Amino acid sequence: MSSMSGEADPSGIRPAGGAAVAPPGLVTFNRIELNRILNLYGRMVAAGEWRDYAIDFLKDRAVFSVFRRASEVPIYRIEKDPRLARKQGAYSVISATGLILRRGHELDRVLLAIDRKLAVV
Secondary structure, rough: OOOOOOOOOOOOOOOOOOOOOOOOOOOOOOHHHHHHHHHHHHHHHHOOOOOOOEEOOOOOEEEEEEEOOOOOOOOEEEEEEEHHHOOOOOEEEEEEOOOEEEOOOOHHHHOOOOOOOOOOO
16 A cells, blocks of 8 residues: 555645656756756855855746855856747856856856866966
């Protein structure tokens, strides 16, 4: 007997085939995109530059905000806007002042605007 048969998912979202499913109408980062962003975030935290983050899934875009301190405004926002996928590209990196640092079709290339890798001199 399965004790799970009578239980309902409290979020109201039914997983298809064991995978988590986003509510209809929300834009989200997929696993590969989120892995790439969190990899960059982890390196910047280890370097002492970033300290906190926030993820927002909205109807028109998904936003990953990076903070130097939790009480401040985000220093960078990494946005995914599917409406711009055929135009400038779905991904963009936006600074705290609202300036778009880079926009493009590939997340890895867009993240190069804020990814400071160690350089050998």
